[in-house]
Amino acid sequence: MRLIRLLSLSPLLCLPLCALLLAYPDGPDPKLTGGFGEQNCLKCHQGNALNAGRSLGGVFHVQGVPREYEPGQTYPLKVVIGQPGQSRWGFELGARFADSQSQAGVLASADTDTQLMQEDGIQYLMHTEDGTRAGQQHGPVEFDFNWTAPESGGQMVIFAAAGNAADGDGSEDGDFIYTAGAASVPSGVQPEVAPVVAGSSAEKPGFERRVETPVLISIPTPVDRRRGDFEVKIQHRFFDGIDSGAGQAFGIDSGANINLGIRYSLSDRLSAEVTRERFQQIVTLSGAYEIHHGERWHLDFHGGVEATRNFQRHYSPFLQLAMAFDARQVRFYITPTMVFNSRNDQQVFPDDNIFTNPEDNHTFALGLGADVAVNPWFSLVGEVIPRVAGFGNLRSRDDPAFGAGVKIRSWGHVFSVFVSKSRDFTPATYAPSAFRENDDVSLGFNIYRRIR
Numbered sequence: 357m358r359l360i361r362l363l364s365l366s367p368l369l370c371l372p373l374c375a376l377l378l379a380y381p382d383g384p385d386p387k388l389t390g391g392f393g394e395q396n397c398l399k400c401h402q403g404n405a406l407n408a409g410r411s412l413g414g415v416f417h418v419q420g421v422p423r424e425y426e427p428g429q430t431y432p433l434k435v436v437i438g439q440p441g442q443s444r445w446g447f448e449l450g451a452r453f454a455d456s457q458s459q460a461g462v463l464a465s466a467d468t469d470t471q472l473m474q475e476d477g478i479q480y481l482m483h484t485e486d487g488t489r490a491g492q493q494h495g496p497v498e499f500d501f502n503w504t505a506p507e508s509g510g511q512m513v514i515f516a517a518a519g520n521a522a523d524g525d526g527s528e529d530g531d532f533i534y535t536a537g538a539a540s541v542p543s544g545v546q547p548e549v550a551p552v553v554a555g556s557s558a559e560k561p562g563f564e565r566r567v568e569t570p571v572l573i574s575i576p577t578p579v580d581r582r583r584g585d586f587e588v589k590i591q592h593r594f595f596d597g598i599d600s601g602a603g604q605a606f607g608i609d610s611g612a613n614i615n616l617g618i619r620y621s622l623s624d625r626l627s628a629e630v631t632r633e634r635f636q637q638i639v640t641l642s643g644a645y646e647i648h649h650g651e652r653w654h655l656d657f658h659g660g661v662e663a664t665r666n667f668q669r670h671y672s673p674f675l676q677l678a679m680a681f682d683a684r685q686v687r688f689y690i691t692p693t694m695v696f697n698s699r700n701d702q703q704v705f706p707d708d709n710i711f712t713n714p715e716d717n718h719t720f721a722l723g724l725g726a727d728v729a730v731n732p733w734f735s736l737v738g739e740v741i742p743r744v745a746g747f748g749n750l751r752s753r754d755d756p757a758f759g760a761g762v763k764i765r766s767w768g769h770v771f772s773v774f775v776s777k778s779r780d781f782t783p784a785t786y787a788p789s790a791f792r793e794n795d796d797v798s799l800g801f802n803i804y805r806r807i808r
Contacts, residue, residue, distance in 0.1 A: 385582060386473050386480040389450040390535035391516020392457055393651060397448075399580070401520055401531040405732060409521060409532035414439035415496055416519040416534035418449065424543045425461075425505040425513065432466070433503050438495025439521030439532045445497045446483040449517035453506075454539070460513040466500040490524055505540075512541045569770045569804045570619065570644075573739045573759040574778065574786050575691040575723035576678045578654035581646065585621035589631070590614070590803040593779040597796025607798050615781040619644075629660075633781050639667040640782050644678075654680040662782045664700075672697045672784035676723075685730075689739070691723030695787045699747045712748030712789070719746040721756075721787035733765040737772065741786055749789040757786045759800070772802040 390396035398406055410416075420433040435447050453460045463479045465471060469487030473480045481501055489497050506513070519534040570579050570589060596610035604610065617631035617640075625646040632639050642660025649655075658676040663669060672695055679690045698719040699711075725739035738760035761774020775797045780786045 383471055383473070383482045383484060384446065384448050386448075386475040386478075388448050388518055389480070389516040390518035391514065391537055392450065392452055394450075394516075396518035396535055397446075397520045397531075397533045401522070401528050401533055404530075404532050407534055409439050409534065412440065412532075414521060414532055414534070416447075416517075416521075417536045418515050418517050418538045421503075421515055421538035421540050423540060425540045426543050427505055428507050430502055430504045433501055433515075435499040435501075435517055435519065436496050437499075437519045437521055437534065438497065440494050442495065442521040442523055442532060443493050444488045444490050444522040444524040445492070445495060445520070446488055446522065447499060447517055447519040448480055448482040449501075449515060450478060450480055451503060451513055451515050452478065454512040454514050456511065460511070461506045462504040464502040464504070466502055470499050470501050488522075495521065510542050512539055514539050569763070569772070569802070571802065571804075572689055572723075572725045572727065572737055573761070573772065573774055573776060573800075573802070574757060574781060575689065575693075575725060575739055575741060576644070576656070576658050576676055577689055577691075577725075578646065578649065578656035578678045578680050579644075580649045580654075581621040581624065581627055583621055583623050585619075585627070586807045587617075587619040587621075587629075588803075588805045588807070589617040589619070591617075591781050591800070592802070593776060593781075593800040594798045595779060597798045598775060599796050613779045613781070631781070632666075635779070636664045636785075637666050638662050638664050638782055638785070641667075642674075652682050654678075662784055670697070670700050670702070674783040674787075676783065685728065687727040687729070689723065689725035689727070691725075693719075693721045693723060693741075693783050693787050695719045695721070695746075695784045698784050698788055711750060712743075713746060716745075716747040719748070719784075719787045720744045721783075727763070735763045737761060737763050737774070741778075743787060743789050747788055755789055757789065759797075761800075770802075770804045772804075774800055776800045 387394045388396055388399060416437045419436055420431060422431055435449060437445050437447060451460045451463060452458060459478050463472060463481045469484060470481055471484050487499060515538045517536050521532040523530040568579055570576060593613045594607040594610055595612060596604060596607035598606040600607050613635040615631055615633045617629055619627050619629035621627040628643045630641055640660055640662040642658060645657045647655040647657055656678040658678055661671055661673045663671045674695045676691055676693045681688045696718050699717045721741050721743045723739060723741045727735050727737050729735040740756050740758040742756040757778035759774045759776035761772060763770060763772045777797050778786050
């Protein structure tokens with residue numbers, strides 16, 4: 357009962373924490389410079405397209421970088437950022453050799469407005485909490501630092517920076533995110549081609565996908581997390597089909613199956629989750645481990661166990677690999693799913709129905725899906741989960757679970773609305789196939805919120 361109350365109240369409990377957890381006044385994570393194949397501040401801050409603030413009077417640039425550097429010479433540099441209407445400021449910058457992508461020279465803070473972090477041999481210069489200058493309206497504000505040129509190497513150096521002109525409300529929405537850069541070559545050396553740096557007009561901006569959820573419709577998806585993330589998930593499936601007609605609001609007047617979940621990230625790769633489904637009172641305890649999260653493909657491992665009647669009956673362990681592959685604005689999902697003890701004897705043997713492979717006690721299914729991004733905040737989604745082997749539901753109803761709809765990001769939440777053949781949420785219920793007394797589809801929706 358305590359678990360049920362916690363899950364039902366979790367969205368309300370999360371709201372007071374938003375202002376505390378969503379912003380990064382003490383400095384962002386490393387590897388968010390917007391250059392060298394790294395992400396930028398849009399990974400966390402939402403509300404406006406990358407560099408959109410420039411057309412509204414905003415500025416963001418790296419100042420003082422010499423066209424030619426003398427080996428070992430120290431140069432005073434600065435990052436400048438401003439945006440009408442904004443009142444808090446942040447950035448992250450790196451300096452690397454253009455060819456080898458290794459650290460180029462030495463960055464050093466000039467005052468308490470900036471700090472340094474190092475990861476994989478690369479220095480990342482970023483703001484401090486004092487440096488955000490909370491309440492300083494409009495800007496521009498300046499972050500001063502020093503760069504000591506490399507003693508040798510003879511390579512072009514690229515400076516890449518990402519900036520955040522925030523509205524100061526402590527949330528991830530309403531901020532303006534920028535990228536900018538500069539280049540410097542060794543004294544007396546002329547580059548063979550003009551450098552292309554982050555934020556320059558010569559750079560072709562890539563697509564920024566900003567709708568990311570832990571499930572597509574039912575199948576899990578790989579998600580880039582960071583330690584301390586707290587996530588809330590609400591899934592809802594109406595019982596009646598959409599063919600019930602307008603008089604019953606296409607099934608909305610009927611009852612519904614609901615699944616509530618909370619997830620906490622124990623590290624940047626490992627997270628734990630607990631969910632509870634209403635219909636069979638299924639409680640699921642699971643974990644996810646991020647194996648790879650790159651520019652083009654992503655891979656998470658999921659494992660857990662679910663049980664009915666508030667984790668008292670019919671325990672079904674499961675293993676899943678959540679894979680995603682990006683091709684421009686389309687993301688493809690493949691999720692192999694192995695469910696153990698998927699056959700519930702209390703449902704199978706007492707009646708006269710003929711089930712698929714009733715002698716088997718395990719099920720292997722393959723989740724397939726796609727997310728077609730129309731813009732950074734809106735996408736079309738679809739999935740199908742065919743049973744490949746093992747125990748299945750009624751032979752006459754042995755159809756794969758499937759669904760299709762739209763996904764929208766708004767005010768930090770992601771809202772999905774769709775039609776679905778299945779009213780289930782857990783691997784042991786959707787993997788054997790989409791069992792419905794009728795062959796209709798019903799409306800459903802998911803709501804997801806990540807709180808940092």
